Amino acid sequence: MPKILKISFPEKCVGCEMCAIEAQRQLRKIGLEGALIRVFRNTNSKLGNIEYALEIDPRISSLNVDKIQKICPKGVFEVEETD
């Protein structure tokens, strides 16, 4: 059954990029060029209140999304199974 990686708690993201790096590693890539997850800092956020936004390429479903979900230290993601 296909699995979908969902950004359920973006407000928890601290921008460590472990998710993006894990996804790249599964593609046997080191670096962020062509990354299927991108992490952006919200530059409008005030000092001491740093916020991040994430984008996920739908092709992420071809990877082991459970591993990506688990590597996040803040629990930003959830994995949903689809029919």
Add this chain to the structure above:
Amino acid sequence: METRPRKILSIDLTKKEYEVKSFEDLNSYIGGVGLGFKLMEMYYDKNPLIFAVGPLNGLFPFASKTAVVINNDGVIEDVYLGGSISLRIRYAGLDAIVIHGTSQEKTILDITNAGVSFKDPSEDPEALGLPGKRSVIKVDGSKILLGGYFTTPEHYLEKEFTDKNISGIVVTGTELINIKDFDKYEDLYKKILNRKDELSVLEGTYPSVLLHSLVACQYADRIYTDVGVVFSCLNALGYNYTHEDIENLPKLIEQTLRRIS
């Protein structure tokens, strides 16, 4: 990845010029701080601001600090900057950035891989580089902050930015790193990641000390003071160092520091 010369981006603020230099003879300075001290010796007369990373930065867990080496009125200081800049330097294909001279007018350094643009200070540093692949160091109120959060102690960056007429530094890295034996690398990566209980920090306290992330550094002393672990990491990346090279490093750094102090 084979053992390769250290790749240094040298930026001359006075002439608004830059060049990438490769130094084979810097290979014995394995980590970021050792490399930073040696570059300080080489560029001493030019009063450089140095950002240096080691070979494990951006590649292995808990090795993410960037060594910042400056000459503070004759005292050589090494401070450590958290955040993502070490990743950007690594993904730019560089080992260090050496900024020297003084700009005639305020400038923002927009660095993408081995290229540098000298931008007008009226530009917004957050609009430079590539989103999601950049780190931004800029004036934030009375401070100089990386990513709106990370800074150096004693206002060292503020002093350097003022003295050199720098308004901001943006580093973007878009290169992909080839690893000769990827399976061996990945196996070692996971083993180190699983040693998070050995870190001397509490989980989730600050972005810079998150367990299970690439950011822990001095809190990971119990892992990276083990010469065997460091040797294995370097070996997995294809470096041909010996145990003696690693064991001799503290002495080499001490000697270098003594020459410039």
